[in-house]
Amino acid sequence: xxxxxxxxxxxxxxxxxxxxxxxxxxxxxxxxxxxxxxxxxxxxxxxxxxxxxxxxxxxxxxxxxxxxxxxxxxxxxxxxxxxxxxxxxxxxxxxxxxxxxxxxxxxxxxxxxxxxxxxxxxxxxxxxxxxxxxxxxxxxxxxxxxxxxxx
Numbered sequence: 001x002x003x004x005x006x007x008x009x010x011x012x013x014x015x016x017x018x019x020x021x022x023x024x025x026x027x028x029x030x031x032x033x034x035x036x037x038x039x040x041x042x043x044x045x046x047x048x049x050x051x052x053x054x055x056x057x058x059x060x061x062x063x064x065x066x067x068x069x070x071x072x073x074x075x076x077x078x079x080x081x082x083x084x085x086x087x088x089x090x091x092x093x094x095x096x097x098x099x100x101x102x103x104x105x106x107x108x109x110x111x112x113x114x115x116x117x118x119x120x121x122x123x124x125x126x127x128x129x130x131x132x133x134x135x136x137x138x139x140x141x142x143x144x145x146x147x148x149x150x151x
Contacts, residue, residue, distance in 0.1 A: 004066050004103055008115035010059070012052050012092065014045040015111055017082035019074060038082070046090045053092055060094040062122035064101045068113040071106045079104055083112060092116070094128040 018037050027033040034042075069079045084096035093099075093116070100119055 003064055003101075003117055004115075006117070008066070009118045010053070010056065010092070010114075010116040012049055012087075012114045012116075013111050014049055014083070014086065014114070015041070016070065017041055017045070017079065017086070017112070020078045020081050023082060041082070042086060042089060045086055049086065049090050049092060053090070056092075058091050058094050059098075059116060059118055060128065061125055062098050062100045062119040063093060064103075064117040064119065065099055066103045066105060066115040068105045068107050068109060068115075070109050070111070076104050076106060079112065083114060087114065087116075088129055095126040096129075097126045 018035070018041055022035055023038045024032045025035050065084070067079055067083055069076070080102060084093075084099065084102075087093045088096040100122060
């Protein structure tokens with residue numbers, strides 16, 4: 001019997017993330033930055049996950065995770081990065097680097113379901129990740145930063 005056959009400590013659902021290939025782009029003078037699509041997904045899915053986890057303490061130990069994803073043409077491992085990044089970003093886990101094992105299961109569903117198993121007795125816990133700012137694509141640019149029409 002595997003740990004994945006037991007009841008998880010937490011279960012979360014979220015909308016489908018963008019493909020891993022569509023998470024980052026090269027910004028002019030900024031290096032690698034999140035795409036607008038990725039930032040929008042983090043904001044919308046993040047609020048859904050926060051509502052589900054209200055009052056639940058952060059997982060600050062090692063953990064195992066099962067990610068149940070829709071059957072699609074996407075590579076199965078393509079779901080891992082954005083899903084774990086979102087869990088860290090909204091405070092479900094303190095650091096997605098504390099994952100011990102990941103299982104990805106393609107199943108008949110339209111969203112993504114995540115089961116988490118806490119492993120408090122395991123060592124080698126990474127520190128809580130530093131907070132990151134998510135760009136707000138709906139925010140208007142500050143004055144003086146936009147393009148000007150030629151005179």
